[in-house]
Amino acid sequence: MxxxxxxxxxxxxxxxxxxxxxxxxxxxxxxxxxxxxxxxxxxxxxxxxxxxxxxxxxxxxxxxxxxxxxxxxRRVLLRGEPDEAVPAPSDHAQSAVDRDQIWSWLSRLPRRQRATLVLRYYEDLPDAEIAEILGCAVGTVRSSISRALATLRAETVEVH
Amino acid sequence: MIEDDLRAAFARHETLAPPTGPLRAAIDRVAHRRRRRRLRLRLGGTALALVAATLVGFTALAPPPPAPSGQVAAPTSPAPTGALNVLLLGVDAAGGGRRADSVLLVHVPADRSRLYLVSIPRDLPVSLPGGGRDKLNVSFAAGAGRTVDLAAGYRNTRQVVAQLVGVPIDAGAVLTYPATRELTDAVGGVPVCLPAAVRSVHTDRLFPAGCQRLGGAAAVDLLRQRYRLRDGALDRDRNAGRYAAGLLRRIQEQGVLTDPAGRQQGVIPVGYMIDSGAGTAGPATST
The missing domain is CATH 1.10.1740.10 (RNA polymerase sigma factor, region 2, helix turn helix motif)
Incomplete structure (x- = not known):
């Protein structure tokens, strides 16, 4: 190739x-x-x-x-068009149903955890392959996923 | 289910992905630029790796200065692998209290793809191994004392530099004026490109701006200049770096140091003290 x-x-x-x-x-x-x-x-x-x-x-x-x-x-992105205006949510419940809420929560995860989630739920890779890509043990992948999911779940509960 | 929400969120945002066309072009552009730069550096890098290998290949050599006899040992160890740090010291005229005014640390990465020349200002205040603080260039004299023992001075400065930069130093060499002169002539002159003209305070010789090939005497003359340069000793350090790069390139072109016959003819001049890195037991004169 x-x-x-x-x-x-x-x-x-x-x-x-x-x-x-x-x-x-x-x-x-x-x-x-x-x-x-x-x-x-x-x-x-x-x-x-x-x-x-x-x-x-x-x-x-x-x-x-x-x-x-x-x-x-700390990086500031400079680009021509302004960010899409986000309508101010009337309350937390409203923002929770916002389709993109989970997307913005992802950005608060540590990078390694986010990478694990992407490999698992976007690329649909098995744990072993994720472990190989991240250079860690399979157990680490699993604990990383469950920790990340727990964080996201906590966010969901909080706003409900 | 949060897992399903996640899948859905990822799938929704696939549309964020920008088109690949412009990205592909940008990748090619940057790669092309970097490849060109790498090619330029490789020339120098190979030369340096060669010198480093040669330096380490020798056993320590330091002919006793009063009885000059440039003897060189055959390589005793295989060419080194892994990253190397080589310390090059340019010392001033003989006499008591010799100082190392040019201190160049050369880093050769393990893949030998390029080299890094780091010049350390000679006026840098440092802690001396014997205690007390002084300028870096004094560390050489502090080691060598009133004697003309290049190896002792080298060891002292090496210790100071290793401590200062925090990297182990694997090999090194000390260049005196005569050694630099002979080495330069031995490789048939060294190309040096100056950004501005330099006039010698010692000989009144004018080194024009631009590229030129310097013979031994001229090279030493240039390397000594400090007073008329804009940044003084710092500019001199820059010139030393330019000279070192040119010297390494010449060495590679000629293969002088790797040519056993060349060594027999005393190409490695007197006063060229080499640290093999193998323990550096001292100024072992070898046969």
Whole structure:
């Protein structure tokens, strides 16, 4: 497989994955670009691995977790169009039924937990594969998922 | 169920994903730029890896200065793997209280893809191993004392630098004026690109701005200049870095240091003290 073939077939999936990780299309683009530049420069090493796609997904995930640790929160995004106006919720119950509430709660999770959720509930990967991508034990994946779900559940209960 | 909500939330936001076309182009652009830069650096990097390998390949060498005889040992250990930190010291004229005015730390990463030259200002206040604080360049004299023992001075400065930067130093070399002169001539001159013209306070020689190839005497002359430079010693350090980069490139082009015949002819000059990194038991003169 050449780099071009890989990019042709996998780039959009990776981009969607990055959107789920970062929750923001611009940060997702940055993340994918940084990763794919390294992929292209080290293509021989990537293609030598038994599953290039998993290898790249792992690179991207690690980059998301480690990359400029802590600085993303301080980063200001400058772009032409203003953010979509969020109507002020009349009360908490109202905001709880807001379809995107859970999406915004995701952004408060630690990155590693969020990555675990994305791999589990968006990519539908089995625990073993998630563990491989995150470079941790299967048990860690499970506890990470249950901790993240508990956090989200607590948020839900709180606003109800 | 929160799991189902999550799946639904992810699925809903798939539309956020931007088109891949512009991204693909941006990736190619950045990769292209980086590949070009890597190519440029690789030249220097290979040269340095070569020198580092050669340095470590030698056993320690420090000919006793009064009886110059440039003897070099055959490589005794295999080429090193892993990252390397090499300390290069340029010392001033002989005599009591010799100072290391140029301190260059060269980092060679494990993959040998590039090199990092870090110049450490000689005026940096440091704690000396014997106690007390003084400038970095004094650490050499503090080690060597009134003697002309390059190895002792090197060991002292190495200890100070290792402590200062917090990295182990695997190998190193001390360059005196004569050694620099001979080494420069041995590789057929060293290319140096100056951003501004420099006029020597010692010889009144003018080094024009731009690239030029310097012979041994000229190189030493340039490396000594400090007074007429805008940033003084800092500019001199920059020139030392430029010289070092040029020297390494020449060494690679010529393969001088790796050529056994070249060594036989005394290419490694007197006063070129090399630390093999193997314990550095002292100025072991080898055969």
């Amino acid at each position: 050449t780099y071009e073939e890989f990019a042709d077939t996998r780039l959009s999936a990776l981009l969607r994955y990055a959107v789920m990780l970062t929750g923001d299309p611009h940060q997702a683009q940055d993340l994918v670009q940084d990763t794919m530049v390294r992929v292209q420069l080290n293509w021989r090493r990537v293609v030598r691995s038994e599953a290039p796609e998993r290898y790249v997904r792992r690179m991207l995930t690690n980059q998301y977790i480690d990359w400029r640790r802590g600085s993303w929160a």
